[in-house]
Every structure is written in C-alpha cells, then in structure tokens.
Amino acid sequence: MAGIKLENLIKSYGDTRILHGIDADIADGEMIVVVGPSGCGKSTLLRMVAGLEAVTAGRILIGERVVNDLEPSQRDIAMVFQNYALYPHMTVRQNMAYGLKIRGMSRAEIARRVDEAADILELRPYLDRKPRQLSGGQRQRVAMGRAIVRHPQVFLFDEPLSNLDAKLRVQMRLEIRKLQRRLGVTSIYVTHDQVEAMTLGDRLMVLNKGVVEQFGSPIELYERPASVFVAGFIGSPAMNFLPVRVEGDAAILPNGARLPAPARAAGEATLGARPEHLTPDEAGPVAVEVEVLEQLGAATLVHGRLEGTQHEMTVQLDGVRAPEAGRIMRFAPGQLHLFDAASGKRLAD
Amino acid sequence: MIENRPWLNLFAHLALILGVAIVALPIWITFVAASHEAARMMQAPIPMLPGGHFWENLRATLFGEGLSGAETAPVWRMLLNSLVMALGIAAGKIAISIISAFAIVYFKFPFRMAFFWMIFITLMLPVEVRILPTYEVVSDLGLLNSYWGLTVPLIASATATFMFRQVFLTIPDEMLESARIDGAGPLRFFWDILLPLSRTNIAALFVILFIYGWNQYLWPLLITTDRDMSTVMISIKQMLEAAEQSPQWNIIMMTALLAMLPPVAVVIAMQKLFVKGLTETDK
Ligand SMILES: Nc1ncnc2c1ncn2[C@@H]1O[C@H](COP(=O)(O)OP(=O)(O)OP(=O)(O)O)[C@@H](O)[C@H]1O
Ligand SMILES: [Mg+2]
Numbered sequence: 234m235a236g237i238k239l240e241n242l243i244k245s246y247g248d249t250r251i252l253h254g255i256d257a258d259i260a261d262g263e264m265i266v267v268v269g270p271s272g273c274g275k276s277t278l279l280r281m282v283a284g285l286e287a288v289t290a291g292r293i294l295i296g297e298r299v300v301n302d303l304e305p306s307q308r309d310i311a312m313v314f315q316n317y318a319l320y321p322h323m324t325v326r327q328n329m330a331y332g333l334k335i336r337g338m339s340r341a342e343i344a345r346r347v348d349e350a351a352d353i354l355e356l357r358p359y360l361d362r363k364p365r366q367l368s369g370g371q372r373q374r375v376a377m378g379r380a381i382v383r384h385p386q387v388f389l390f391d392e393p394l395s396n397l398d399a400k401l402r403v404q405m406r407l408e409i410r411k412l413q414r415r416l417g418v419t420s421i422y423v424t425h426d427q428v429e430a431m432t433l434g435d436r437l438m439v440l441n442k443g444v445v446e447q448f449g450s451p452i453e454l455y456e457r458p459a460s461v462f463v464a465g466f467i468g469s470p471a472m473n474f475l476p477v478r479v480e481g482d483a484a485i486l487p488n489g490a491r492l493p494a495p496a497r498a499a500g501e502a503t504l505g506a507r508p509e510h511l512t513p514d515e516a517g518p519v520a521v522e523v524e525v526l527e528q529l530g531a532a533t534l535v536h537g538r539l540e541g542t543q544h545e546m547t548v549q550l551d552g553v554r555a556p557e558a559g560r561i562m563r564f565a566p567g568q569l570h571l572f573d574a575a576s577g578k579r580l581a582d
Numbered sequence: 583m584i585e586n587r588p589w590l591n592l593f594a595h596l597a598l599i600l601g602v603a604i605v606a607l608p609i610w611i612t613f614v615a616a617s618h619e620a621a622r623m624m625q626a627p628i629p630m631l632p633g634g635h636f637w638e639n640l641r642a643t644l645f646g647e648g649l650s651g652a653e654t655a656p657v658w659r660m661l662l663n664s665l666v667m668a669l670g671i672a673a674g675k676i677a678i679s680i681i682s683a684f685a686i687v688y689f690k691f692p693f694r695m696a697f698f699w700m701i702f703i704t705l706m707l708p709v710e711v712r713i714l715p716t717y718e719v720v721s722d723l724g725l726l727n728s729y730w731g732l733t734v735p736l737i738a739s740a741t742a743t744f745m746f747r748q749v750f751l752t753i754p755d756e757m758l759e760s761a762r763i764d765g766a767g768p769l770r771f772f773w774d775i776l777l778p779l780s781r782t783n784i785a786a787l788f789v790i791l792f793i794y795g796w797n798q799y800l801w802p803l804l805i806t807t808d809r810d811m812s813t814v815m816i817s818i819k820q821m822l823e824a825a826e827q828s829p830q831w832n833i834i835m836m837t838a839l840l841a842m843l844p845p846v847a848v849v850i851a852m853q854k855l856f857v858k859g860l861t862e863t864d865k
Contacts, residue, residue: 283759283763284762284763285759285762285763304762304765305759305762305763306762306763306764306765306766310763311763312759312760312763314756314759314760316754316756318754318756318757318759318760319760320757320760320775321779322775322778322779322781331764331766331774332763332764332765335764335765335766335770336765
C-alpha cells in the first residue's frame with residue numbers, strides 16, 4: 234500500500250495553463266475527492282496521476298516512487314472511467330481478466346481473483362455476458378471489478394456515477410465507500426457533485442480554475458470555508474452572501490440591520506450565512522420578505538429578499554411551515570462567516 | 583406502413599415479381615443455354631426451358647480445352663487464377679489498409695498529415711489512370727504472368743484505409759487508455775481490441791473487394807500473355823471473339839455461369855456480417 238504525493242504539479246496545453254501548481258499529501262488508504270465546477274481541471278489532474286497525460290512540471294509520487302515518466306501500466310494504479318470503457322467484444326470475465334493476462338499471471342490466479350471480485354460486487358451471474366447485455370449499474374460494477382482484480386496501490390475514479398440515475402447513484406456511492414474502506418486502497422475520486430464529494434471523501438480538494446481553493450475534511454470545509462468560492466460550492470442549498478460594512482464588533486447589513494461580526498475586520502466585507510443557520514425569531518435582526526416557498530417535506534425552503542433591498546436570501550426551516558408570500562419573516566443568525574470583499578478569502582475569526 | 587389492403591398487396595407483389603423477372607431472366611437464359619447442345623442454340627426460336635446436357639457441358643467446360651479450336655486453358659485453371667487474384671487483392675488491401683489506418687489514427691509521428699494526404703491523393707489514381715507506368719514497373723520486376731503481378735498493383739489504394747480510419751475514430755479514446763492501464767502495448771491493442779472491434783467492417787470490405795478483384799478485366803488482360811495465367815473474365819471475352827465458326831453458346835454460357843458463382847458464394851457466406859458492417863454504428 235502507498236500514499237500519493239503531488240508536488241507543485243503544473244499542466245499546460247501550449248500556452249494555456251490548466252493546473253497552476255497543485256500540492257497534496259494523500260495518506261495511505263485515504264480517499265480524496267477532487268471537486269469543482271466543469272472545466273476546472275479535475276480530470277486533467279486525475280489523468281496525470283494515471284499517466285495518461287504528460288506532466289508539464291512538478292512531481293507525482295506513489296509510495297516512495299516518482300512516477301512522472303512511468304507508463305500507466307507500471308504505476309500500479311487502476312482507473313474507473315465515466316463511460317466505463319469496457320471492451321465490448323469481451324465477456325465480463327474476460328474484461329476483468331485482460332490486464333492480469335497481459336501481466337502473465339497464471340490462469341488459476343486469474344480465475345481466483347476474478348471470482349473474488351465477482352463475489353464482492355455480486356457479479357457472479359453475469360460473468361459470461363457481454364457488456365451490452367448489462368444494465369448501467371452492472372456495467373459500472375464491472376468497471377469496478379476490473380479495477381479491483383489488479384490489487385492496485387491506487388484507485389482513480391473519474392465521475393464514475395454520473396451516467397446512472399439518481400437512486401442508483403446513491404446506492405453505488407455507498408458501495409464504493411464501503412468497498413474502499415474494506416480494501417483500504419488509496420483513492421482519488423473526481424466529481425462535480427458536492428453531495429457525492431461530502432459523503433465519499435475523507436478529505437476534499439476544491440479546485441477552481443486549476444488552483445486548489447481548499448483541501449480539508451468535509452466538516453472543515455463546511456464549517457470553515459476558506460473562501461467565498463468554497464463556501465458557495467459546499468453545502469446545499471448554497472450559502473447566502475451579503476455585502477456588509479464592519480464597524481468594530483458589528484457587521485452592518487445593506488438595510489442597516491446590525492449583526493455581531495464573526496471576525497475582526499474594518500470596512501467592506503462579504504458576510505456568509507448558511508440557509509440552515511438562520512432560525513425564526515420575532516426579535517431577530519435579519520428581516521426577509523418572503524417570495525417563494527419550496528416544501529421538501531422534511532424541510533421548507535423560503536426564498537425571498539433582504540427587507541428593503543434586492544439581495545436574494547434563502548432560509549431552510551425544519552418541517553412543514555407555511556409563511557405567506559409578501560410577509561416579512563425575522564431570523565436570528567447562528568454561525569456566520571466573514572470574507573474579504575476583494576479577494577474573497579476568509580477573514581480570521 | 584402497416585396498412586392492409588388486398589389490392590395494395592397485390593400491386594406490391596406484382597411490382598416485385600416484375601423486378602425479379604427483369605433481373606433473373608438473363609441469368610435464366612444463361613442457365614438454359616448452358617444445358618443444351620451447341621447446335622440447339624443456333625436454331626430459332628432459342629429454347630426457354632433447360633435441356634439435358636448440363637453435366638456434359640460442365641465437364642467439357644471445366645476440364646476440356648474450353649472452346650474447341652481456341653487457344654484457351656481449361657476453365658478450372660482460369661477460375662483458380664481469378665480466385666487467387668481476388669483473394670490476394672481482398673486480403674492484401676485489408677491488411678495494408680488496416681495497418682496504415684492504425685498508424686495514422688493512433689500514432690504521432692513527423693509528417694503524419696503529409697502521409698495521410700499522400701494516401702488521400704492516390705484515391706484519384708485508379709489503375710486505369712496509372713496503367714502504363716505500372717505496367718513498366720511490373721514488367722521490369724519480371725512479374726508479368728505471375729500472381730504477384732496480378733495482385734500487388736491493385737492492392738495499393740486508399741479507400742479501405744479511409745474506411746478503417748473512420749471505424750477507428752468511432753472507438754472512444756477511453757478504450758485505448760483502458761488498454762494502456764491494463765498494460766497492452768500498441769500491437770496487443772491492435773490485435774486484441776481493434777481487430778475484433780473491426781470484425782464486421784473487415785467482412786463487409788472483404789465482400790466488396792473480392793468482387794472488385796474478381797471483376798478485374800483491363801489489368802489482367804494487359805499483363806497475362808501466358809494462357810495458363812489468364813482469368814475467367816478475360817476468357818469469356820476471348821471465347822466470344824476467338825471462334826471462327828459460330829460461337830459455342832453452351833460452353834460460353836457455362837463459363838459465365840461458373841464465373842458468377844464465387845462472388846455469389848462470398849456474398850451469401852458473409853451476408854450477416856456484411857450487413858452489420860455497413861449499418862452498425864455503436865462501438
Ligand atoms: N487536449 C487538450 N488541449 C487543450 N485544452 C485541453 C485539453 N484537454 C482539456 N483541456 C482544457 O483543460 C481544462 C480542464 O479540463 P478537464 O477535462 O480537466 O476539466 P474537468 O474539471 O474534468 O471538467 P468536467 O467536470 O467537465 O469533466 C478545460 O478548460 C479544457 O478545455
Ligand atoms: Mg472531467
């Protein structure tokens with residue numbers, strides 16, 4: 234088993250720089266989720282670790298070994314692709330066995346490993362089928378099986394669940410997590426779905442335009458987002474942001490309401506409040522003019538505007554509530570975040 | 583159309599029967615002529631029903647000296663020549679073009695696009711256009727009257743390379759990447775993955791190229807002077823001209839019938855793959 238180390242990893246296509254120096258230290262057996270908006274370079278990063286893209290500058294270490302110049306097959310990794318990339322003309326068994334066969338493993342050992350993987354993934358009944366005779370979820374499992382049989386040091390996943398329907402996605406998400414725990418293989422998992430990221434990762438790397446915005450545990454990212462970008466990306470529904478003026482201990486909202494400032498600052502700043510951290514309170518300082526309600530059953534989302542301004546706000550209430558549109562609701566703030574107005578960086582508490 | 587009207591059905595069937603009759607009539611007459619004595623074919627009206635000399639004519643055509651009085655080889659020999667040429671052209675073209683398509687699609691090498699365009703340009707140079715220089719080369723190499731001379735110049739062409747290039751471009755990149763992670767080198771990838779995935783296309787191309795090779799006329803005519811090397815297509819033409827007396831229709835028609843069989847056999851044998859190869863899109 235082995236950890237992964239990325240040292241100032243840079244990728245350029247011609248003059249366009251896609252990744253601007255990524256550093257990461259991934260412990261043995263850890264599962265890292267790389268998350269970010271489309272086009273931020275997630276796949277590129279993963280493919281560099283896999284050896285499918287050349288490294289422009291920097292180093293990649295797997296275990297103690299610098300793998301920059303090694304072929305993918307020599308890196309002791311396994312990758313699960315978004316479209317699975319199963320060989321259409323081979324049966325499930327042959328698909329899983331192909332890599333082992335090339336390595337010159339004995340037939341008995343190949344059979345043992347394929348059977349073992351088939352048991353783990355409940356693929357036994359399908360071993361002699363071709364990929365096109367399988368459902369999406371089953372194909373996904375075959376792709377996983379192909380990774381497992383290699384007993385690699387590292388698993389790489391590139392949005393492996395995005396072709397599945399919502400229900401199956403939740404189920405497979407849990408399976409991947411359990412499997413990874415059970416096998417204890419160091420993993421990098423790429424997704425743009427923040428729920429997937431929060432539930433799967435030991436740690437999350439939030440990538441924005443080829444730069445790491447924050448790298449930490451899901452709770453750390455949720456409770457102490459390092460920037461407006463991370464704060465808006467992690468958590469659903471997304472955090473509310475309001476421009477404020479900080480005077481001493483108070484943050485003054487655009488409509489003049491005063492809140493306790495969560496950090497030391499002076500002048501303009503951005504205040505962040507999660508929808509679930511605002512609680513209804515007749516005497517609360519935050520007044521919201523209700524516009525639309527979304528009843529989710531377990532919760533109610535209130536969409537509206539900060540009273541007297543055009544700033545949109547979302548509040549999440551427990552259970553079923555029915556405040557009327559047009560009414561003013563007042564809230565008391567719980568946890569608040571303060572960010573620099575210009576750079577978007579978190580201001581020290 | 584799921585309409586079910588009797589008169590419409592009748593009309594459709596009549597139209598189809600008429601079409602089949604138009605196509606089948608010449609073949610039927612060929613067959614009938616091949617089963618009568620030579621003399622019977624010269625009397626009007628020509629017979630429309632088969633006679634009783636089919637096997638006799640078949641034996642005379644295959645093993646006799648073809649046409650009495652003419653300088654042609656027995657027809658089995660010419661069928662064999664045609665077969666070797668057609669198979670050689672089909673197999674050679676497929677082998678060369680699949681390898682060059684592999685190189686063009688999957689490898690980055692200097693002047694890759696230049697080579698691509700060079701191959702492309704040969705599309706504009708079918709045998710008929712380059713026939714004199716090609717003859718010169720083949721004759722200098724001493725390949726006249728040989729199977730090599732018959733096949734090699736016809737193998738070089740670009741159409742098949744293009745087709746394989748298109749086929750390879752439809753195979754997702756991830757397939758190659760997956761194979762790389764599995765440790766397959768270029769040749770293994772070619773052998774284990776590309777070839778099986780192109781199976782139906784190879785079959786379709788084989789059918790087309792076999793018929794192309796079988797029907798070659800001008801080139802074999804030019805380079806075979808030895809009667810033991812001539813092909814069946816040439817011999818039919820020669821039989822028509824060679825006869826000083828009136829043409830021996832029974833033998834000529836039997837030869838034509840025999841010449842039709844191999845392409846038909848290839849089409850029937852490969853029909854399923856052939857249709858798949860032309861229509862299948864998902865990889
Ligand atoms: N071969 C290439 N040549 C030039 N630019 C490229 C190439 N491949 C990717 N890019 C660019 O690199 C950037 C990052 O691409 P990448 O595929 O890593 O994004 P991603 O984060 O995986 O996005 P998504 O969530 O949509 O998959 C994109 O802006 C893309 O246009
Ligand atoms: Mg991607």
